[in-house]
């Protein structure tokens with residue numbers, strides 16, 4: 697889909713197509729529809745980013761809480777969104793051995809107990825070894841730093857999901 701097509705979408709279709717670029721947060725997509733027309737993909741991404749940045753800290757934590765655990769209950773139960781399932785599988789999180797699975801579960805729980813929101817990382821930019829290492833390291837951070845870091849990761853996930861949906865360059869019609 698090119699940016700002209702994106703700009704021509706009624707809001708129902710826009711939310712259908714882009715509703716999960718921020719995991720389980722179609723409200724963000726529905727809100728930025730009002731910012732059309734977008735000059736390019738970066739404009740659409742910037743509108744999403746600005747919306748997120750304008751939220752109070754509780755809203756940012758809410759976005760993080762919409763994310764499923766990595767290698768967690770939803771992955772085991774087959775209830776992940778398509779995007780999340782593909783991202784987690786790409787990082788090898790659907791094929792952990794028993795020791796890795798129990799380590800991730802233990803660290804995910806410790807992280808959530810400490811911060812009140814889940815550990816979020818862009819799985820497509822990391823492999824399972826790096827994810828495990830980041831999970832144990834980031835458990836030690838302060839809450840404000842982790843909120844900021846988690847939102848940065850949400851934006852990386854969003855960037856890659858958007859790139860999968862919108863052609864970056866205008867189509868060459870000649």
Ligand SMILES: NC(=O)N[C@H]1NC(=O)NC1=O
Nearest residue numbers: 764780783816817818819
């Ligand atoms: N918890 C968490 O990071 N989940 C997300 N990360 C990612 O790349 N896709 C997700 O669903």
